[in-house]
Amino acid sequence: MPMAALQLCERPVVLFDFDGTVADTGRAVMTSTRKTLAARGFSEAQMGDLRRMIGPPLWKSFHDFYGFSREESLVVADEYRAFFDELGPEEYPVFDGIPELLDGLVAQGKRLAVATSRMEAKCVDMVGELGLSQFEAVVGMNPPQGRETKADSVRDALAALGAAAGDAVMIGDRFNDVEGAHAMSVPCIGIYSGAAAPGEHEAAGADAVVHSVAELAKLFAI
Known part of the structure; x- marks a missing residue:
């Protein structure tokens, strides 16, 4: 495993994309x-x-x-x-292993937030419906508040936790997660969980790549 990936997993704040990363939407x-x-x-x-x-x-x-x-x-x-x-x-279940991963991260003392391209109010509802109480903040699109891009969500998720870019790592399943995180100087772990084309994360410059939730958990020593 690359040393860089191990160092990413030591960061105290973990931001998650929602669609295709946390929930199988x-x-x-x-x-x-x-x-x-x-x-x-x-x-x-x-x-x-x-x-x-x-x-x-x-x-x-x-x-x-x-x-x-x-x-x-x-x-x-x-x-x-x-x-x-x-x-x-029932139409957008949580991916297998995600609740256990989130619980494991919280047990390590990490702080978790969602940074999504979905409209924020809807994502807050969905996170609640799915019983994902591990997230301290759910931040998504909200044009009146100046959030129209993934980078905006990443920026404001960090702000919601009072965290700096150097404290955080992003996890996402598409190229725009990598690009949005990098725009805010946050490294990104790309996960191949269905929607991404082969090589998409590598082409976008992901800092680490995993192919399953189990592999992601292993990366975080869970």
């Missing part, structure tokens, strides 16, 4: 995206691979992948959220 995201685009007249062929919607900020994905303007994308993202809100927690 892939099916729920793809179902909601399919309904949203179908209502907008898209064919299955035009929708393409819906897995790419898991992780990055919604409006940006609708903009980048489906040709909506920024203004339209914000509206389409709201339409998507209406479909997602119809789903219950």
